[in-house]
Amino acid sequence: MKDPASPRLKFEVLCHGIFPSDAALATLPINRGGKVVVRDYPTTSGLILRLPGDLYANARLRPDHPEHLPLDHDGVRFVLRSHAGAIPVDVLPPPQYALESRRLRSGKSIRMVAMTHADRVRLTPLHGCAYHCQFCNYPPLAYRQNTVEELAEALDIALADRILPHPHVLISGGTPRAEEREYTFLNQVYASLPSRFPTLKWDLMLAPRALHPGRHTRRTYGNFVQRLRAWGFDALSVNLELNDPAARQRHIPEKDAIGRENYLLFMELAVEHFGPGKVRSVLLLGLEPEEDTLQAVDALARRGVLVELSPFTADPGIFLARYPEPTVEGMESVRERAIELTERLGVPMQPFCVPCSHNIV
Numbered sequence: 001m002k003d004p005a006s007p008r009l010k011f012e013v014l015c016h017g018i019f020p021s022d023a024a025l026a027t028l029p030i031n032r033g034g035k036v037v038v039r040d041y042p043t044t045s046g047l048i049l050r051l052p053g054d055l056y057a058n059a060r061l062r063p064d065h066p067e068h069l070p071l072d073h074d075g076v077r078f079v080l081r082s083h084a085g086a087i088p089v090d091v092l093p094p095p096q097y098a099l100e101s102r103r104l105r106s107g108k109s110i111r112m113v114a115m116t117h118a119d120r121v122r123l124t125p126l127h128g129c130a131y132h133c134q135f136c137n138y139p140p141l142a143y144r145q146n147t148v149e150e151l152a153e154a155l156d157i158a159l160a161d162r163i164l165p166h167p168h169v170l171i172s173g174g175t176p177r178a179e180e181r182e183y184t185f186l187n188q189v190y191a192s193l194p195s196r197f198p199t200l201k202w203d204l205m206l207a208p209r210a211l212h213p214g215r216h217t218r219r220t221y222g223n224f225v226q227r228l229r230a231w232g233f234d235a236l237s238v239n240l241e242l243n244d245p246a247a248r249q250r251h252i253p254e255k256d257a258i259g260r261e262n263y264l265l266f267m268e269l270a271v272e273h274f275g276p277g278k279v280r281s282v283l284l285l286g287l288e289p290e291e292d293t294l295q296a297v298d299a300l301a302r303r304g305v306l307v308e309l310s311p312f313t314a315d316p317g318i319f320l321a322r323y324p325e326p327t328v329e330g331m332e333s334v335r336e337r338a339i340e341l342t343e344r345l346g347v348p349m350q351p352f353c354v355p356c357s358h359n360i361v
């Protein structure tokens, strides 16, 4: 079945980026350095645009890209100047607390702890990471913990500075070292934060793990996901990212060591405990052949997992900074085939929430 709402403009924004005119810059809020964006994870370091059709897109500022779309302001509203004319868009700038790089009581910059994208507040218990995924800018960062108190304080600030109503929370950030002390710290975060803010919806992004390090079995996975549910999480995000064994070994070595089959087992058990539509998995586009991506789509959808396709972004801060990015046509092709496949398997590619789909296709 053909996709009814064409996301071509969104793909162009994701692939080619935008650049604001002087009129747009004069309207957008800026930080002390005059910047309108906040440096963040590669797929979230941009302005979030709401495009016609209620499509959200993370728009990187790419003045050097020959096909970037100019973002202008005509005195009344923002417009994207595309080959189809001036297209009215809404711009969701970063939250004020991030532009001001507010500090917590501990003296830490809030940007190491929380960041809002559209209606989602991301909390980061671990800044830095024990893993070395080649498309990520976390590995070179110093590995640091943020305490439960810092996370709760940052969330309070973020809730008072909301971009859209009805925010929800995603706990993500770095993956812990496989040490008991690190796991205990994160277990405390998971066990205490959702219950302190029980009216919010909580989503947790993590790699397959058990309560303690080193135990990857059906029983230990099952016990852990059951516990996450009891602690108040509403949904889980477990990103398979790549399917091809060679690509996994090269680009995500630690995740490859856990094993593709263990990823699928963990998600299967998570669907059992959280229910259909409550477990999602990102697949990265552009780092392996389309057929591999589609094999992964099939394996995930058969287990009741929501598939999210996210284009690889050659951010200057990552190992793959010079690797070619996927094209608009490549995204269109794989998305169309993935839609067909997931609909046939009864797990259509609906994002968890619409604004959160700003970095997926």
Ligand code: SF4
Residues within 6 Å of the ligand: 129, 130, 131, 132, 133, 136, 137, 138, 139, 173, 174, 175
């Ligand atoms: S697990 Fe990989 S993608 Fe996630 S933060 Fe660590 S290095 Fe980045």
